[in-house]
Amino acid sequence: xxxxxxxxxxxxxxxxxxxxxxxxxxxxxxxxxxxxxxxxxxxxxxxxxxxxxxxxxxxxxxxxxxxxxxxxxxxxxxxxxxxxxxxxxxxxxxxxxxxxxxxxxxxxxxxxxxxxxxxxxxxxxxxxxxxxxxxxxxxxxxxxxxxxxxxxxxxxxxxxxxxxxxxxxxxxxxxxxxxxxxxxxxxxxxxxxxxxxxxxxxxxxxxxxxxxxxxxxxxxxxxxxxxxxxxxxxxxxxxxxxxxxxxxxxxxxxxxxxxxxxxxxxxxxxxxxxxxxxxxxxxxxxxxxxxxxxxxxxxxxxxxxxxxxxxxxxxxxxxxxxxxxxxxxxxxxxxxxxxxxxxxxxxxxxxxxxxxx
Amino acid sequence: xxxxxxxxxxxxxxxxxxxxxxxxxxxxxxxxxxxxxxxxxxxxxxxxxxxxxxxxxxxxxxxxxxxxxxxxxxxxxxxxxxxxxxxxxxxxxxxxxxxxxxxxxxxxxxxxxxxxxxxxxxxxxxxxxxxxxxxxxxxxxxxxxxxxxxxxxxxxxxxxxxxxxxxxxxxxxxxxxxxxxxxxxxxxxxxxxxxxxxxxxxxxxxxxxxxxxxxxxxxxxxxxxxxxxxxxxxxxxxxxxxxxxxxxxxxxxxxxxxxxxxxxxxxxxxxxxxxxxxxxxxxxxxxxxxxxxxxxxxxxxxxxxxxxxxxxxxxxxxxxxxxxxxxxxxxxxxxxxxxxxxxxxxxxxxxxxxxxx
DNA sequence: CTGAAAGCGCTAACAC
DNA sequence: GTGTTAGCGCTTTCAG
Numbered sequence: 001x002x003x004x005x006x007x008x009x010x011x012x013x014x015x016x017x018x019x020x021x022x023x024x025x026x027x028x029x030x031x032x033x034x035x036x037x038x039x040x041x042x043x044x045x046x047x048x049x050x051x052x053x054x055x056x057x058x059x060x061x062x063x064x065x066x067x068x069x070x071x072x073x074x075x076x077x078x079x080x081x082x083x084x085x086x087x088x089x090x091x092x093x094x095x096x097x098x099x100x101x102x103x104x105x106x107x108x109x110x111x112x113x114x115x116x117x118x119x120x121x122x123x124x125x126x127x128x129x130x131x132x133x134x135x136x137x138x139x140x141x142x143x144x145x146x147x148x149x150x151x152x153x154x155x156x157x158x159x160x161x162x163x164x165x166x167x168x169x170x171x172x173x174x175x176x177x178x179x180x181x182x183x184x185x186x187x188x189x190x191x192x193x194x195x196x197x198x199x200x201x202x203x204x205x206x207x208x209x210x211x212x213x214x215x216x217x218x219x220x221x222x223x224x225x226x227x228x229x230x231x232x233x234x235x236x237x238x239x240x241x242x243x244x245x246x247x248x249x250x251x252x253x254x255x256x257x258x259x260x261x262x263x264x265x266x267x268x269x270x271x272x273x274x275x276x277x278x279x280x281x282x283x284x285x286x287x288x289x290x291x292x293x294x295x296x297x298x299x300x301x302x303x304x305x306x307x308x309x310x311x312x313x314x315x316x317x318x319x320x321x322x323x324x325x326x327x328x329x330x331x332x333x334x335x336x337x338x339x340x341x342x343x344x345x346x347x348x349x350x351x352x353x354x355x356x357x
Numbered sequence: 358x359x360x361x362x363x364x365x366x367x368x369x370x371x372x373x374x375x376x377x378x379x380x381x382x383x384x385x386x387x388x389x390x391x392x393x394x395x396x397x398x399x400x401x402x403x404x405x406x407x408x409x410x411x412x413x414x415x416x417x418x419x420x421x422x423x424x425x426x427x428x429x430x431x432x433x434x435x436x437x438x439x440x441x442x443x444x445x446x447x448x449x450x451x452x453x454x455x456x457x458x459x460x461x462x463x464x465x466x467x468x469x470x471x472x473x474x475x476x477x478x479x480x481x482x483x484x485x486x487x488x489x490x491x492x493x494x495x496x497x498x499x500x501x502x503x504x505x506x507x508x509x510x511x512x513x514x515x516x517x518x519x520x521x522x523x524x525x526x527x528x529x530x531x532x533x534x535x536x537x538x539x540x541x542x543x544x545x546x547x548x549x550x551x552x553x554x555x556x557x558x559x560x561x562x563x564x565x566x567x568x569x570x571x572x573x574x575x576x577x578x579x580x581x582x583x584x585x586x587x588x589x590x591x592x593x594x595x596x597x598x599x600x601x602x603x604x605x606x607x608x609x610x611x612x613x614x615x616x617x618x619x620x621x622x623x624x625x626x627x628x629x630x631x632x633x634x635x636x637x638x639x640x641x642x643x644x645x646x647x648x649x650x651x652x653x654x655x656x657x658x659x660x661x662x663x664x665x666x667x668x669x670x671x672x673x674x675x676x677x678x679x680x681x682x683x684x685x686x687x688x689x690x691x692x693x694x695x696x697x698x699x700x701x702x703x704x705x706x707x708x709x710x711x712x713x714x
Numbered sequence: 715c716t717g718a719a720a721g722c723g724c725t726a727a728c729a730c
Numbered sequence: 731g732t733g734t735t736a737g738c739g740c741t742t743t744c745a746g
Contacts, residue, residue, distance in 0.1 A: 020515060021434070021514060021515060021723095022513065022514070023722095023723060023724085024723065024724065024725095025723080025724095033732075033733085034732065034733045034734075035723085035724075035725090035733090036724095036725075036726085036732070036733060036734080036735095037731080037732055037733075038724095039724065039725055039726090040725090040731090040732085043725080047731075047732095048731070048732085049731060049732090052731080052732085063513070064509060064510045064513030064514065066486065066489045066490055066510065066514050067490060067723090067724080068490070068492060068722095068723050068724065069487075069490035069491045069492065070427055070430045070431055070436065070491070070492045070722095070723080070724095071431060071722075071723035071724040071725085071738090072723085072724060072725080073427050073738090074427055074428060074431055074722090074723080074724075074737095074738045074739070074740095075723090075724060075725055075726085075737085075738050076725085076738085077378070077738075079427065079491075081470075081491065088456065089446060089452040089455055089456045089459075090449065090452060090453065090456055092447070092449045092452065095446040095447060095449065095452045096447065098446055099445065099446045099447055099473060102446075102471060102472070102473050103473065106472070106473075106484065111470055111471075111472070111487050111488065111491060112470070112471045112472075113438075113468055113469070113470055113471075114459060114468075114469050114470075114471040115459070115463070115468070115469075116456060116459050116460065116463075127463065129423065130426075130468050131468065132423045133423055133424060133425070133426035134426045134427070134436075134438065134468060135425060135426065135427045152421060153421045153423065156379065156420070156421030157378055157379070157421065157423055158377060158378060241654070242654055242655065242657070242658050246658075271655065271658055272658060275658040275660070278660060297598070297599055298599065298628065298655055300599070301599050301603075301628055301629060301632040303632070303635060303660060380739060380740085381739065381740065381741095382739080382740095390716075390717085391716065391717045391718075392717090392739085392740075392741090393716070393717060393718080393719095393740095393741075393742080394715085394716055394717075395740095396740065396741055396742085397715090397716085397741090400741080404715075404716095405715070405716085406715060406716090409715080409716085424739090424740080425738095425739050425740065427738090427739080427740095428722090428738075428739035428740040428741085429739085429740060429741080430722090431721095431722045431723070431724095431738090431739080431740075432721080432722050432739090432740060432741055432742085433722090433741085434722075
């Protein structure tokens with residue numbers, strides 16, 4: 001019947017080692033008031049007499065009291081936390097959207113719980129489960145490749161979610177994104193309009209990355225629409241490494257009929273591909289044209305400067321977070337938004353030239 | 358005396374819209390057992406009769422029950438969460454350590470709460486407060502520039518913390534990092550040993566970034582040690598943008614006595630600086646040598662390839678997380694570790710040449 | 715093997 | 731203005 005060992009321990013060492021967590025009870029005790037009054041002093045200062053309030057705040061200062069958001073979450077059923085799952089941070093385009101999400105979340109009083117799926121839906125499901133267990137108020141996902149049961153579970157738990165980096169037209173999943181297909185089509189159409197007839201493609205792994213799939217489809221459809229043949233030797237799915245872009249380009253150049261233009265569906269691979277061309281002594285764009293995708297800052301610092309597709313990574317991140325927060329706070333369905341991309345023509349594209357092998 | 362409106366609402370709609378959170382009570386009800394049994398079935402399956410257990414697990418499946426980690430945290434006083442504050446994700450070197458921290462945390466069963474301070478100790482303090490409120494089990498910080506009261510508060514709350522990206526020799530703060538001073542000294546010594554006498558420096562803002570400060574000090578001490586003069590016109594503190602590196606380099610080249618070698622204390626600025634040189638028609642390293650810092654993947658794809666200092670970003674992140682988790686679980690003090698760096702000599706460095714202006 | 719009850723730290727009625 | 735009390739969802743004794 002005596003007090004529990006825990007309570008015992010605490011009261012046994014009054015202001016002992018500064019290491020034991022200070023609770024609102026400790027503050028109340030030291031200030032000679034009840035816990036309710038401490039709570040009020042912190043949350044509704046006007047409901048507490050000034051003298052009392054100041055006494056309490058002084059104790060809070062002294063004891064370095066940090067109020068327990070976990071306990072508060074328990075009551076409010078809101079964690080003021082947003083879960084974010086991205087495939088990788090190493091591709092700085094995801095870092096860009098992540099930074100903007102984090103900034104907007106913070107501005108709205110939310111903290112971001114980060115998960116990195118490494119392009120594995122299975123790993124993503126584990127991560128998401130963990131985020132749901134931590135009772136995130138909302139969940140921001142990347143793309144549309146998800147474990148089948150995951151979305152069901154999210155829905156069953158009444159947690160608002162949205163998809164970034166991929167427009168979910170068909171599915172009834174809300175998304176804040178640009179259209180990968182349209183954006184890629186613009187890039188490929190541009191190359192064709194320049195007069196190129198032998199086009200190559202380097203993109204991410206379409207089996208685990210539906211953004212890469214959209215872009216690849218756009219490429220293939222474009223060729224077909226223009227009556228151009230699709231040469232499988234000129235299509236390469238690779239990881240997001242400059243090295244991979246370089247080796248894909250090398251493989252294409254070593255082909256009997258090398259391309260006069262290559263669309264790299266992300267800038268990382270494009271930079272590698274461009275570098276490989278120059279290493280081989282090829283003139284870009286004289287001998288071969290290259291278009292990237294993402295408009296990373298680095299693309300203005302390659303030689304020549306890379307033609308690419310600008311994606312609204314920051315805007316997308318910010319809006320995703322804002323829309324998510326609005327949905328959480330107004331208990332309103334998540335709004336979908338389509339953002340626009342822009343082809344940025346720099347120096348790696350020109351009509352097919354006097355290529356000699 | 359009647360049940361609260363909340364309880365009321367729940368029991369009023371038994372298996373209604375799948376949107377209301379499923380609790381352990383709901384599961385217990387549907388399985389015809391007590392909440393205690395459900396809890397046991399989930400946590401100590403062997404303590405429950407097989408038939409009962411299976412019935413419960415089936416209900417868990419059906420209802421998409423996700424157990425409430427918040428409630429569990431409340432009891433266990435552990436959130437299985439690690440707070441991480443970095444200055445920015447946009448510099449991919451921080452993305453690298455962050456990715457490794459997140460991976461190791463996940464492997465250990467922890468989730469990462471991410472904060473981005475944007476180089477502001479004040480903003481960091483706000484973020485850290487929020488992370489402490491969310492009861493992170495540990496806190497990983499970047500560098501040693503912190504709001505004075507922050508560390509006190511962390512300590513008072515008994516939360517283990519450690520510093521990355523900066524070795525904290527003097528302070529009694531645990532750190533997992535390499536030595537910025539030593540690493541920078543190696544780079545500058547190398548340039549001097551090549552025969553350079555007029556050296557320039559581009560680095561981050563030392564007022565908000567003590568890693569940049571260490572590197573700048575190493576630069577200045579080196580020059581002094583070798584009896585070389587320090588020309589203030591050849592020292593530039595800038596933001597982490599390629600553009601800033603370029604403009605700093607431009608400013609130095611426009612000086613009456615331009616440097617024959619420039620140490621850029623991070624690769625982002627180095628890439629910008631290198632690009633500017635080539636744009637001006639300068640030969641690198643014939644006319645001017647450049648050394649970077651970080652060894653970003655992109656540095657192997659500049660032309661010429663950048664000489665730089667390799668930092669163990671991934672290893673640092675992984676070990677920081679592992680050490681943090683060990684400290685949390687064994688309730689043991691946080692171990693400090695010093696990691697090593699390595700000068701990677703590529704193609705942007707050579708003895709001072711036949712420079713003509 | 716299972717259930718009842720207490721309690722983690724806090725807030726929200728409701729008293730005084 | 732301030733204190734008392736119940737309870738958020740769960741685990742954990744302690745009984746049975």
